[in-house]
Amino acid sequence: MDVTFQSGEPLTHAVDALVVPVTRTGDGPEVGGLAAEAAAKLGGELKTLIADARFTAKIGSTLRVPTLGNLPARHLILTGIGYPARLDADRVRRAWAAAALAARQSGAKTVASALPPAAGALDGPASLLAAAEGIRLATYRFTKYYGAARKDDPVPAAVDRWTFVSDGVEANVAAAALDQAAAIAAGVSLARDLVNEPASVINPVSMADIAREVAKDAGLEITVLGPEELGKLGAGAMLAVGKGSATPPQLIHLTYRPSGANTGKDDRVIGLIGKAITFDTGGYSIKTHEGMLEMKVDMSGGAAVLGAMAALAAVGCPYVVHGVICAAENMISDKAFRPGDILTASNGVTIEVHSTDAEGRLVLADGLVYTARQGATELIDLATLTGAAVVALGNGTTALFASDDDLAAALLDAASEAGESTWRMPLTKGMEEQIRGHIGDLKNTGGRPGGAITAALFLQHFREGLPWAHLDIAGTASASKARGYIPKGATGTGVRTLLTYLSGS
């Protein structure tokens, strides 16, 4: 989809669909502003139509009206933006997401769209950025495996050209906002594609190959460490997890260095670490059929790191960022690790394997130590780490753990701006004894009580004294049904929280 900006009047555009926002007042939609102008052109019938169709103007509600030649556009799509005082970036994203889905559903190939009225902190460029993000994120689809049997069940064709039309934004500022939205959405789409691909396609080695391509396109440095290099580092925890697979584990290390306008603003060095278990059978502590079914999603943390790394330049990130993807496949074979094995991680900490299914914390252990040794001043990991996080917070909210209150607050702010619901959980000190080892330092499981917390407490032993945050995305990495700009399947969660946290503004 080609998304552009034009100064001027939306109502004059001869397109398949014209998108106009409608605000809500105490008792329902308020047909003012552009919607009122459109209503006048339609012979004043719009108010009746709105009442008849029970259009609420709530965020996410839309109403499509044929213009029957009374406007240059063939259809008018009203999109609800709720109460003006509550309008923020995420509400704009959701409102334009709904409009884009309605436009696609109607078969529109060309769309012209107004922007929301300026409200509070949300100026013209900010709402343009949010609206463009909303339409791009919402219209994402993963259709590459649709075959002949889909012929009777065609998916609606994509919109070709989407033009935002407004007098409230300067053309060059608008173009920059649209470029940024495209880069952010591309990062999210990359993460979604990687997660939606089956594990027969995405394995540690193919993931490294894809990372090399991304690095080339995005101007990132890349180093990939295979079993031999990992052995030299003493990364015994990550190596153990990958041992049972025909595809060897890969530690994929990308580096972003700010250049041009982004340089020299800060000496912080950020380390991002992603769990990328390309398939999690559970190993010899094997999962049930139901538990294993979705386990291609277990590389979502790594996918989010790659997606964010690809867009750092576009959001003006002023920091050096190391993106480390811990890729391994947790399989069963005569080479696989076993319950009862003792592993030594690269910082010398020894680990008793109580469950081969608690493998994420093992690859992250070595990933955290590795990243700390690259000179990072703070560490943020993302991982589909525990079923317990899903039990605690459900499928709509990511669990955040952090060693440092400032880091936690900044990440919660970024998550809220990105519209990625996130809730801070405690690192309860007294629960350390649940992961204390018997013949080694640590056990890799802490029992059922507080399973997300004991997993985070385990990771703390590998942060090498650095401020650290951990996002457990087990519940949010994939969605069982579409909601707003989140499609069914892979969500790409984490990418936009990271990009918001790391952006220059």
Ligand code: BES
């Ligand atoms: N990959 C799973 C966690 C998971 C569960 C991700 C559901 C996405 C959806 C992880 O490796 C795992 O198996 N965790 C175990 C840990 C336990 C053995 C301590 C769990 O949560 O049951």
Ligand code: MN
């Ligand atoms: Mn597991």
Ligand code: ZN
């Ligand atoms: Zn796992």
